[in-house]
Amino acid sequence: MAPILTNSAEAIVSGQRDDLENGIVRVKNPHLASMTEDFLYHFDLGTKTHNLQAMFGDVKFVCVGGSANRMKAFAQFIHMELGLNGSDSNIMDICAGTDRYNMYKAGPVLSISHGMGVPSMSIMLHELIKLLHHAKCCDVTIIRLGTSGGIGLEPGTVVITGTAVDSFFQPQFEQVVLGKIISRSTELDKDLAQALLNCGNEIADCPTIIGNTMCTNDFYEGQGRLDGALCSFSNEEKLEYLKKAYKAGVRNIEMECTVFAAMCHSCDLKAAVVCVALLNRFDGDQITTPHEVLLEYQMRPQKLVSMFIKKQLGLLKYN
Structure with a gap:
C-alpha cells in the first residue's frame, strides 16, 4: 500500500515555492513529508x-x-x-x-x-x-572537484564544465526507474562557470578553460582506453571516437558529471564541475607524469575554488 501523505498536494507545492523564494535547498520527493x-x-x-x-x-x-x-x-x-x-x-x-x-x-x-x-x-x-x-x-553552491582525462589539452589544464554530456555527447542523464527510462537535463549554472573561469585566470600557472565534460560508466572500455583487461576496439577506432568527442566540444572525460548536474539542476542547486586534466588522451591512456607534478595538478582546482569562495565571502576583491 502506498504511504498516506500528511500534507496535501497544494501544501507541498506551496512549501516548495516558499523554499525557492527563501533560497532553502529543496527536495523533490513528497513522500518525505510522511516520514517520522x-x-x-x-x-x-x-x-x-x-x-x-x-x-x-x-x-x-x-x-x-x-x-x-x-x-x-x-x-x-x-x-x-x-x-x-x-x-x-x-x-x-x-x-x-x-x-x-x-x-x-x-x-x-x-x-x-x-x-x-x-x-x-x-x-x-x-x-x-x-x-x-x-x-x-x-x-548553497555545490562544486565537484576532481581529476579527469583531457582531450586535446595540455596536462594540468583545469576544465570548468560548460555542459555535462553522456557518451553520445548528449546533455542528458538517463536512468532506469521502475522499468522505464527517464531523462533529466544536465544544465549547469553558466554564471557560476564564468565566475570560476575568472578566478582561474587570476592564478599563475593554472591554465583554465570552459569546455564540455563527458561522463562514462566505466574507466576503461567506456572511455576508449586500450589498457583494460578487455578491449573490443582498435587504436584507430579509439582515436576516431575521441576526435568526434573533441568536435562535439568535449575537453575532458570523467565518471560523475551527468548525474551530478542532473540532480543539482532538478533541485535548483547552483552547481559546477571543476576538474584538472591529468593527461591528453590523444597521446595515450596511462599517466606517466611524475607523482610530485600530479600532486601540484590536483591542487589547481582546490586553489581555484578556494579563491572563488573567498571572493564570495568578501575576503578577496574581484579584479
Whole structure:
C-alpha cells in the first residue's frame, strides 16, 4: 500500500515555492513529508538522532570529490585559507560512523567524498540534498572537484564544465526507474562557470578553460582506453571516437558529471564541475607524469575554488 501523505498536494507545492523564494535547498520527493524520521544511512546522520540545523545550517558551499584523502586535505586547506579559528589538524570526519563517505566541515564549507562513478555519486547526492534541506541551508553552491582525462589539452589544464554530456555527447542523464527510462537535463549554472573561469585566470600557472565534460560508466572500455583487461576496439577506432568527442566540444572525460548536474539542476542547486586534466588522451591512456607534478595538478582546482569562495565571502576583491 502506498504511504498516506500528511500534507496535501497544494501544501507541498506551496512549501516548495516558499523554499525557492527563501533560497532553502529543496527536495523533490513528497513522500518525505510522511516520514517520522529520515535516517541518512550512508552518512550515519538522522533527523531524530542529530540536530542537523545546528550542525549544518550555516553551510553555504559544498565541495565534493571522489577521494576521501583529497577531500580531507581540501577541508584543511580551506580552513587555513579562510583563517578559521583552531588547528586544521583537528578537523574530524563527521561520517566516521560509516565507511561509505567522508565529510568534513570548515566554517561555511562542507567537504565530502563521493567515491567513483555515477552510482556512488547518486547515493551521496540524495543524502546530501536531503541533509541540506533538513538543515534549512540557504543559497548553497555545490562544486565537484576532481581529476579527469583531457582531450586535446595540455596536462594540468583545469576544465570548468560548460555542459555535462553522456557518451553520445548528449546533455542528458538517463536512468532506469521502475522499468522505464527517464531523462533529466544536465544544465549547469553558466554564471557560476564564468565566475570560476575568472578566478582561474587570476592564478599563475593554472591554465583554465570552459569546455564540455563527458561522463562514462566505466574507466576503461567506456572511455576508449586500450589498457583494460578487455578491449573490443582498435587504436584507430579509439582515436576516431575521441576526435568526434573533441568536435562535439568535449575537453575532458570523467565518471560523475551527468548525474551530478542532473540532480543539482532538478533541485535548483547552483552547481559546477571543476576538474584538472591529468593527461591528453590523444597521446595515450596511462599517466606517466611524475607523482610530485600530479600532486601540484590536483591542487589547481582546490586553489581555484578556494579563491572563488573567498571572493564570495568578501575576503578577496574581484579584479
